[in-house]
Amino acid sequence: MAILAGGLATRLRSLTSAKPKSMVKVLGKQIERYLGDRKQSGINTDYSHEERPLTTAGALKEAEDMLEDPFNNERYDIACKKRGTGEDSMKAIFLDRDGVINNLVYHQERGIIDSPFTVEQLNLLPGVDEAIRKFHEMDYKVVLVSNQPAIAKGYLSEETFEAIRKKMKKELAKGGAFLDGEYYCLHYPEAKVERLKTNCECRKPRPGLLLQAARDMNIDLSQSWMIGDGLTDINAGENAGCRTILLVRMKGEFCHLLDEERIKPDTIATNLNEAAQFILKAGERTRISSLTQQASLR
Numbered sequence: 677m678a679i680l681a682g683g684l685a686t687r688l689r690s691l692t693s694a695k696p697k698s699m700v701k702v703l704g705k706q707i708e709r710y711l712g713d714r715k716q717s718g719i720n721t722d723y724s725h726e727e728r729p730l731t732t733a734g735a736l737k738e739a740e741d742m743l744e745d746p747f748n749n750e751r752y753d754i755a756c757k758k759r760g761t762g763e764d765s766m767k768a769i770f771l772d773r774d775g776v777i778n779n780l781v782y783h784q785e786r787g788i789i790d791s792p793f794t795v796e797q798l799n800l801l802p803g804v805d806e807a808i809r810k811f812h813e814m815d816y817k818v819v820l821v822s823n824q825p826a827i828a829k830g831y832l833s834e835e836t837f838e839a840i841r842k843k844m845k846k847e848l849a850k851g852g853a854f855l856d857g858e859y860y861c862l863h864y865p866e867a868k869v870e871r872l873k874t875n876c877e878c879r880k881p882r883p884g885l886l887l888q889a890a891r892d893m894n895i896d897l898s899q900s901w902m903i904g905d906g907l908t909d910i911n912a913g914e915n916a917g918c919r920t921i922l923l924v925r926m927k928g929e930f931c932h933l934l935d936e937e938r939i940k941p942d943t944i945a946t947n948l949n950e951a952a953q954f955i956l957k958a959g960e961r962t963r964i965s966s967l968t969q970q971a972s973l974r
């Protein structure tokens with residue numbers, strides 16, 4: 677017998693916060709530890725872990741060698757065939773972090789506006805949790821893709837960076853929102869920290885982070901959107917083959933720059949909720965035009 681323990685537990689969200697359901701505790705123990713205790717459960721159990729998210733069919737495929745008659749199941753067979761043809765690829769909303777999910781901070785001592793350098797400095801922007809919930813309702817995966825060179829520049833430690841990350845996720849979870857993936861570029865070409873000093877492929881405007889996420893999560897980039905508050909975000913999205921939305925506080929302020937740089941986002945929005953509305957309407961327009969096309973072919 678195969679038990680597939682995975683998924684994001686959307687329906688259990690109020691009980692599980694951002695935890696996948698296979699990690700939720702049963703009678704005080706994670707399910708693996710609970711079932712793994714043969715004295716208690718009386719069940720002889722083997723486990724197949726996904727090193728990276730593979731979708732439902734992909735997870736079963738990984739466990740194929742452990743199953744006596746893996747192809748004696750119609751649903752499994754159909755699911756694996758779909759995966760092979762890419763039919764079950766997902767669409768994603770790629771989000772920049774600073775200025776999109778959380779506030780930018782003025783660091784008076786350095787005279788710069790930059791990322792939060794301490795846990796206290798991280799605050800979510802209003803309505804971000806609501807917008808992320810909307811993206812999930814529209815069946816998008818929500819994936820963070822962020823340049824974070826502050827460790828490389830010597831502005832903060834890895835521990836503080838991790839603590840800031842944890843606070844962001846905790847704050848999002850309070851509003852019932854979560855990220856399906858987080859991809860960070862920690863490199864910087866002029867880094868003070870030697871191991872992070874590199875001219876990498878992942879630093880936006882290069883599309884490395886988006887391409888890696890697409891490989892890991894089976895994302896169809898042509899069906900996906902990149903939303904950011906910087907021109908490098910828009911470039912990275914375009915370089916990856918996504919549609920793009922630029923967030924600006926006042927819509928007029930960026931127009932001359934976009935012209936100069938010849939950058940053309942699909943739209944400009946003042947916040948993430950406005951971007952979510954635009955994507956919802958774009959989806960409706962696509963659906964209506966494909967229904968009209970089908971009707972005219974009949």
Ligand SMILES: [Mg+2]
Binds near residue numbers: 772773775776904906
């Ligand atoms: Mg930004």
